Amino acid sequence: MARMKFLxxxxxxxxxxxxxxxxxxxxxxxxxxxxxxxxxxxxGVPGEKSISVACMHCSxxxxxxxxxxxxxxxxxxxVVLHDKDMCIGCGYCSYACPFGAPQFPQQxxxxxxxxxxxxxxxxxxxxxxNSEEEYKKYGRNRLAxxxxxxxxxxxxxxxxxxxxxxxISDVFRNRALARGKGSEVLGWATxxxxxxxxxxxxxxxxxxxxxxxx
Numbered sequence: 001m002a003r004m005k006f007l008x009x010x011x012x013x014x015x016x017x018x019x020x021x022x023x024x025x026x027x028x029x030x031x032x033x034x035x036x037x038x039x040x041x042x043x044g045v046p047g048e049k050s051i052s053v054a055c056m057h058c059s060x061x062x063x064x065x066x067x068x069x070x071x072x073x074x075x076x077x078x079v080v081l082h083d084k085d086m087c088i089g090c091g092y093c094s095y096a097c098p099f100g101a102p103q104f105p106q107q108x109x110x111x112x113x114x115x116x117x118x119x120x121x122x123x124x125x126x127x128x129x130n131s132e133e134e135y136k137k138y139g140r141n142r143l144a145x146x147x148x149x150x151x152x153x154x155x156x157x158x159x160x161x162x163x164x165x166x167x168i169s170d171v172f173r174n175r176a177l178a179r180g181k182g183s184e185v186l187g188w189a190t191x192x193x194x195x196x197x198x199x200x201x202x203x204x205x206x207x208x209x210x211x212x213x214x
Contacts, residue, residue: 003059003078004121005144005165006152007172008052011179013160015040015050022154023054026122027139030105035119036151052160054151055119057103063093063102072102077143078165079123084115084137091116121162122149163169 004176015038023029023036036054064072064080069085072093082093082102093102093116102118124141127134134141142150152162161168 002164002166004123005078006054006121006149007161007165007168007169009159009161009172009175010049010051011175012036012088012157013050014054015155016156017157018036018050018154019151022150025120026142026150027120029139030107030117031116033103035101035103035117042088052151053138054101055097055121056099057119062096064196065097066091067091075123077123079121079127079143080118080199081120081125081138082116082118083122085113085126087112089116093118099112116122122147 017038020038024034029035036052038050038052040048040050042048057074057127059078061072061074061080064074067082069086069088071084071088072080072082074080089104091102091104094100094104102116103111103165105114106117120138122140122142124130124144125138126136127137127146130141140150142148145186147153148160154162161171182208
C-alpha cells in the first residue's frame, strides 16, 4: 500500500500561489480558511526561499494524539483526515500542529465557529466516496478518482510533489544529484555540520611567508 506524502522542492518554488488557488477552487474552501498557503523565508534578502505549506500528513501526527474525541484519524494510505460530525471545535489540533493545518472558519467568535477544517490530500472524508455529503463537508475526493491532489498537479514548476512517498522521494533525490548538491539539499550539512578543512595549500603558504621574514 502506498503512503501518500507531500514534498516541496524549495529550489523550484516561484511563489505564484497556483497551489493555493487550485485548492480553494477545487474544494470551495470556507471563507477565512487556507488549507494551503505559501510562506516566504528571508524575504528580500539573498537566499530568499518560498515554501508551500499545508498538512504534511505526518506518520505520527500530533493532531491525532491530542484530539479528545478521536475525530482525527489516519487512513491506510497515510492520509490524516478528520470527521466533522464528531468534531467539537475545541481547537486542540490547531495548537498541536506545527504547520498550522487545522483551522477555524473566521466567521463568528472563537468557540462558536463550528468545525475545524484542514487539508484532506484531496481524499475527502469518512462519507461514501464522491457523494454529495462528502463534497459538501470536505470537498472533492480526487484520490478515489485515481488522481493526485490538485495543488500538486497545478504547480507550474513542479516544485510541489504529492503522491506515493517512495516515488516522490526518488524524484527529489534525482533532482538534487542533477543539481550537483547531493546531501546538501537533503539537509545533512545542516543537521550534522561539515568537517573543518583548511584550504588546499594553506600550510605551504604559511611556511613560505615565515621563511621570507626570516
